[in-house]
Amino acid sequence: MANLKEVRNRIKSVSSTQQITKAMKMVSAAKLKRATNAIVQLRPYANKLKELLANLSASIEDGSSPFLQQREPNKVLIVVVSSNRGLAGAFNANVIKTANNLIAEKYSEQLRAGNVSIVSIGKKSQEFYQRRKYNVIGNNNDLYLDLNFENTSVITQSIMDGFLKGEYDRVELVYNQFKNAAMQILTVEQLLPVPKPEPKKEEAKKDLSQEQVDYIFEPSQEAIVEELIPKNIKIQVYKAVLDSNASEHGARMTAMDKATENAGDLLKALKLAYNQARQAAITTELTEIVSGAAALSAE
Template sequence: MATLREIKRRISGVKSTEKITKAMKMVAAAKLRRAQSALLAARPYSRKLGELVNHLAGGTELDENPLVVERPVNGVAIIVVSADRGFCGSFNSNIIKATVEHIRDNYAELYRSGRVKLFTVGKKSSDFFSKRNYEIAGSYSGIFHDLKFSTAKKLAAEVVKGYLDGSFDRVDVVYSEFKSVMHQNLVVDRFLPIPKESLKTNGPAPKDGHSPMHVELQYIYEPSIASILESLMPKHLEFQIWRMLLESNTAGEGARMAAMDNASENATELISTLSLQYNKARQTAITKELLEVVSGAEALTAAG
């Protein structure tokens, strides 16, 4: 059985840990509020930009647009978005596990022949895949402490350039979408080529005059819808990556806050358990001392 000193030392250690986890929870909560504000501000623009691209795409043929045309897949790139730091439960491990399984289930042959490239965002994914001989086409670590749109723009430019150059024929994304503090939705989806069916969901205004964008006006596009789409689609892709980074950052801070809250609760329960154990041990020690005193007194009385 542990001594009183050992139990007291354990209680002191757990109390110190509890202070740290509570402080980390407060920091994560503050960062979550900032991240959530940025995400909520970006979502409407991202949605409207997507609607605009879809609306334009519905009025033209897309067979000549290189970002839409599908081709035989001889190489794949995957954008993996994790966090820079840990202490966020299974957030990072879920992203990494989903990526490994996605490659194993869909691109095993390409991986064995060295034709799967990764664009890792976040230190955790960068560290994991670089140590396991995956080909890293681009690494973005330490970006979430000061997340900027220029990072998304640079990543989008790298990905689009590689796709247009033929370095890879398909681009997938793996990231976490923020739903709530307690829930993040793991997303594994195609990024390039842009699926035609998704672009055709919103076409030009129907005969009743109401377009899917709820605009009753008819537009004349100059020089042409195709040329406008050609310049608009890269911007659309940039902002989609920006939204993914914001979603992942917010989801990560939410997971970290939940993990630290859970750790604080566990520490409180452990302190309570150890305190009870300490009091029982102390009571046993006192009882033992009293018995020794009484026994000694009785022995003296008997001797006298």
């Protein structure tokens, strides 16, 4: 009977866990809807702004804006976008692993020299890098409590100021890009200096230059680029945070759905084991009763 009591306790425990995971799945599904709407609305604007800036900056010199100046990457800043909470499968582990691979493959010398800094957006990545004695700058864990463009711009502005002061020669952005609830694309983007578009074929260059002749820039092309570059940088960081936020809720919803299914399978197995043990106990009792009755009649 002690075995039966143990199985009953396990059934009760698993049932309780299943109710929690089911509730967490429903909460994440509701949050995912709002987060998805936010990134879907912003993404076309952010991509178009990035494309427009690339077309304009392709024809001007690097010295026209400090954010376009290419420098030797002696000091590197990695912006890692994670979440504040766990229970989202491998969501946080994957983005941290991607950032670590980036550092190991591209900036191992800077790391040995102590010139790799981390700006963490999310408690999980901040705790990870602080435990490993990285130079973690600032605390941005409260951003998700009120996620909007203004609050994100404060973080981006501090990164831009550091780049202008020469505190960083290159800034890389690592985050999960939202595709759907079951899939997130790990993305690494160079944030600063603003990368130039990839070289095109000669014919494409001629066509582009021919198209630009028809544009009228007021007050000037350089002034427009100077205005757009800081705005574009802030928009790209904001898009990355919204992407990561939607990805987090999608990953958590998927993880909790799988956990609920696994709990259901475990409950079936436990109930089967309980019924088998109960039947075995009843059979043993009946056998003992019959054996006792037979012994008494024999006397």
